[in-house]
Amino acid sequence: MNWAGLYTVLSGVNRHSTAIGRIWLSVIFIFRIMVLVVAAESVWGDEKSAFTCNTQQPGCNSVCYDHFFPISHIRLWALQLILVTTPALLVAMHVAYQQHQEKKLLVLTGHADAKHMEEVKKHKMRIAGSLWWTYVCSVVFRLLFEAVFMYIFYMLYPGYQMMRLVKCEAYPCPNTVDCFISRPTEKTIFTVFMLVTSGVCIILNMAELVYLVVRACARRS
Amino acid sequence: MDWGTLQAVLGGVNKHSTSIGKIWLTVLFIFRIMILVVAAERVWGDEQQDFVCNTLQPGCKNVCYDHFFPISHIRLWALQLIFVSTPALLVAMHVAYTRHEKKRRLRNGEKIDIEELKNVKLHIRGPLWWTYTSSIFFRIIFEAVFMYVFYYMYDGYQMPRLVKCEAWPCPNTVDCFVSRPTEKTTFTIFMLAVSGICMMLNLAELCYLVIKICMKGPRKTT
Numbered sequence: 001m002n003w004a005g006l007y008t009v010l011s012g013v014n015r016h017s018t019a020i021g022r023i024w025l026s027v028i029f030i031f032r033i034m035v036l037v038v039a040a041e042s043v044w045g046d047e048k049s050a051f052t053c054n055t056q057q058p059g060c061n062s063v064c065y066d067h068f069f070p071i072s073h074i075r076l077w078a079l080q081l082i083l084v085t086t087p088a089l090l091v092a093m094h095v096a097y098q099q100h101q102e103k104k105l106l107v108l109t110g111h112a113d114a115k116h117m118e119e120v121k122k123h124k125m126r127i128a129g130s131l132w133w134t135y136v137c138s139v140v141f142r143l144l145f146e147a148v149f150m151y152i153f154y155m156l157y158p159g160y161q162m163m164r165l166v167k168c169e170a171y172p173c174p175n176t177v178d179c180f181i182s183r184p185t186e187k188t189i190f191t192v193f194m195l196v197t198s199g200v201c202i203i204l205n206m207a208e209l210v211y212l213v214v215r216a217c218a219r220r221s
Numbered sequence: 222m223d224w225g226t227l228q229a230v231l232g233g234v235n236k237h238s239t240s241i242g243k244i245w246l247t248v249l250f251i252f253r254i255m256i257l258v259v260a261a262e263r264v265w266g267d268e269q270q271d272f273v274c275n276t277l278q279p280g281c282k283n284v285c286y287d288h289f290f291p292i293s294h295i296r297l298w299a300l301q302l303i304f305v306s307t308p309a310l311l312v313a314m315h316v317a318y319t320r321h322e323k324k325r326r327l328r329n330g331e332k333i334d335i336e337e338l339k340n341v342k343l344h345i346r347g348p349l350w351w352t353y354t355s356s357i358f359f360r361i362i363f364e365a366v367f368m369y370v371f372y373y374m375y376d377g378y379q380m381p382r383l384v385k386c387e388a389w390p391c392p393n394t395v396d397c398f399v400s401r402p403t404e405k406t407t408f409t410i411f412m413l414a415v416s417g418i419c420m421m422l423n424l425a426e427l428c429y430l431v432i433k434i435c436m437k438g439p440r441k442t443t
Contacts, residue, residue, distance in 0.1 A: 003223075004225075004226060007226060019314075019318075022314070026310060030227070030230075030303060030307060030310075031303070031307075034223070034227065034303060035299075035303065037223055038223060038224065038303075039296045039299045039300065042262075042296070043293075043296060046269060046270070050269055050283060052279050052280050052282070052283055053279065053280075054278075054280055054390070055279075164284060164287065165280070165284075178279075178390065179280075180279070180280030180283040180284060180390075181283065182269060182286075182287075183269070183283075183286070183287055183293075184287055185287050185291040185292065186287075186290075186292045186293060189292055190296075
């Protein structure tokens with residue numbers, strides 16, 4: 001199970017999404033997951049091996065690295081992307097349940113031939129009734145997860161900028177030791193890029209929420 | 222999600238492209254993405270490890286590397302290729318939307334073969350022409366922007382063999398040596414040349430589309 005497996009799973013959900021939902025999914029896969037896999041992972045690849053401290057004290061390097069980077073950006077982004085894409089599975093489960101109910105109804109009314117069963121599988125579900133509530137919940141959860149992770153990033157790495165130099169005083173480092181981070185500029189560029197795409201995704205989710213609410217109100221009136 | 226998945230996604234768009242568009246997509250995948258993955262990534266693989274500075278001062282190497290290479294060529298090419306191939310998805314979305322509209326209209330009327338509708342190739346005219354032309358326009362803009370970014374960051378496209386670094390904590394001026402400069406210059410020029418070819422293909426496609434629509438225009442009025 002890797003990103004390609006997740007892509008296969010979520011592509012199925014795509015069929016029952018709104019147009020904005022499909023755009024959101026494309027942005028997630030192309031501008032976030034793909035950039036993470038082909039570019040960002042190699043930038044952070046040597047983050048520990050190239051983290052150099054101005055001391056020969058054994059253990060100081062490890063302790064300082066652990067102090068300043070409790071969890072690496074790459075792992076945080078991977079967790080964020082997994083949690084943000086997973087609410088779509090709520091919708092997939094609800095659609096599967098509705099299709100199951102439709103099939104049972106066909107069996108009861110005596111229309112259980114192969115052609116009707118195939119049609120149940122293929123036709124697109126309208127986002128109305130209980131499916132509307134499930135869909136809206138999934139969008140709200142997506143927004144929540146995005147916001148929480150952006151806050152965690154801000155708390156762990158204030159200002160989103162990667163520093164070139166950190167001053168470390170943790171035991172066993174003698175007094176204060178200068179430690180140098182590898183590729184700080186490239187890391188800052190990618191952090192800002194991922195932040196911007198995260199913001200774009202939040203905007204798309206809010207637009208989708210507004211669209212669903214407006215559509216439901218228009219239907220009711 | 223990697224280059225293979227992008228190829229699968231864009232392969233679908235290929236069906237609705239012009240011949241020049243199909244050639245462009247082939248050049249993109251074979252001469253740019255494939256070269257990036259099988260060759261260029263190995264050349265730049267040891268860029269930081271083998272970046273050697275003539276000093277024992279800890280941290281000097283990191284700081285100098287960061288100063289001279291704010292963003293690596295490989296990452297810039299990866300971003301360029303992602304941005305340049307994405308406008309084709311606008312066309313894919315438009316085609317999907319057009320098909321959806323056709324299905325809706327036909328469902329109200331008579332029943333038709335849904336599978337046949339999926340396989341029919343849409344002609345590039347009307348609003349699809351505008352979407353297609355916009356996508357080519359954006360491709361050209363992104364290519365040009367990235368070529369400019371490359372030129373601005375790494376003046377002259379040539380990889381220097383030696384850089385002189387004065388950033389703190391390096392003492393005074395320190396000589397730092399870049400690993401595989403000739404090989405890197407070769408690949409930079411190669412990727413630049415292919416980028417130029419892609420831009421020319423895009424310009425040719427744009428001209429072709431404009432001429433096609435101008436020729437169709439007078440025929441409609443007669």
